Amino acid sequence: MTTAPGPRIDVVYHDITVRILEVLRVRRVTPRMVRVTLGGPELEGFVDRSPADHVKVFFPEPGAELPVLPRVADDGDGLDFPTRAPFPVSRDYTTRRFDPVAGELDLDFVLHGRGVAARWAERAEPGMRLGVAGPRGSIVVPxxxxxxxxxxxxxxxxxxxxxxxxxxxxxxxxxxxxxxxxxxxxxxxxxxxxxxxxxxxxxxxxxxxxxxxxxxxxxxxxxxxxxxxxxxxxxxxxxxxxxxxxxxxxxxxxxxxxxxxKRGVVNLDHHEPQDEDDEDNVPAG
Ligand SMILES: Cc1cc2nc3c(=O)[nH]c(=O)nc-3n(C[C@H](O)[C@H](O)[C@H](O)COP(=O)(O)OP(=O)(O)OC[C@H]3O[C@@H](n4cnc5c(N)ncnc54)[C@H](O)[C@@H]3O)c2cc1C
Missing domain, CATH: 3.40.50.80 (Nucleotide-binding domain of ferredoxin-NADP reductase (FNR) module)
Known part of the structure; x- marks a missing residue:
């Protein structure tokens, strides 16, 4: 929440849930941006409050059908990641569109050519599955x-x-x-x-x-x-x-x-301060 004397920006936290979602559709928005529409029964209860909401997306290892997932922590506050292999592989993505009536969630992936996420998106097709955790919280800007x-x-x-x-x-x-x-x-x-x-x-x-x-x-x-x-x-x-x-x-x-x-960095943690002028944001999962 802001303390400034102007409009109030609220941070609303949500219960964290880890879901397996299925690819319903894939569309090239531009040559290097692909829109993946996800759905399935586990989308039920998904919350999306703010345009900059983001989720943690979990990708299957090459050759696997399902991703390795973390557990929701026993106190319900955040995720517990395994301490030994196989480790979950995740990246952060913005919820481009959520339609609770149609039961659809769109994520837009930049096809930059490297990385687990970009390579997965390059060959995404209906029926493939992903893990999705979050949004953990929404920064609500009036x-x-x-x-x-x-x-x-x-x-x-x-x-x-x-x-x-x-x-x-x-x-x-x-x-x-x-x-x-x-x-x-x-x-x-x-x-x-x-x-x-x-x-x-x-x-x-x-x-x-x-x-x-x-x-x-x-x-x-x-x-x-x-x-x-x-x-x-x-x-x-x-x-x-x-x-x-x-x-x-x-x-x-x-x-x-x-x-x-960040150039040359795999899976940058955007919660880490990026310089002395930076502050933390709301975690996705
Ligand atoms: C809150 C949040 C929301 C985000 N929303 C989106 C979104 O909606 N759509 C989206 O596409 N991305 C989004 N990102 C960025 C995305 O999470 C990163 O680009 C991520 O690193 C991609 O994972 P990867 O597996 O493809 O590449 P990684 O395995 O993480 O990185 C492999 C290599 O590729 C480079 N790389 C990573 N991303 C790019 C890029 N965009 N262009 C060129 N080189 C790159 C890295 O520097 C590294 O050298 C978001 C990030 C955050 C923190």
């Missing part, structure tokens, strides 16, 4: 700010798209989305007064370059109180966080800059 600034790479796109879909009519929002090229741009419906700028890497590797820093530094701030949300490669975001926190001295309760992955 749409009461004067304006919004969102920025990020493809891994942030699902959350930013959800926020844009959710924002009320006419609310000013400036958005910067970093993707490889024009083929990776997505249609994002919104009622907000959104200025969406797509940035292209133009051949640079993911996490290289200072596209997001340059974009955010170039923003002309609107009058009133903004809420700022930025996510992407941890190294690329350090100067962005520094600029927003230190140079602009924005209220940290209202300025969330979260490294979602």
């Amino acid at each position: 749409w009461e700010f004067d304006w919004y600034l969102f920025a990020g790479d493809e891994t942030a796109l699902p959350a930013i798209a959800r926020m844009l879909e959710d924002l009320p009519e006419g609310v000013p929002v400036k958005v910067f989305l970093l993707v490889d090229d024009a083929g990776e741009e997505e249609e994002i419906p919104t009622r907000a007064d959104a200025e969406i700028v797509w940035l292209h890497r133009g051949g640079l590797a993911h996490g290289e370059g200072d596209f997001l820093e340059k974009a955010v530094r170039g923003v002309e701030f609107l009058p009133g109180l903004p809420f700022v949300w930025v996510a992407g490669e941890a190294g690329e975001l350090k100067p962005v966080r520094r600029y927003l926190h230190r140079e602009l001295r924005l209220n940290r309760d209202y300025t969330d800059v979260d490294g979602f992955w």
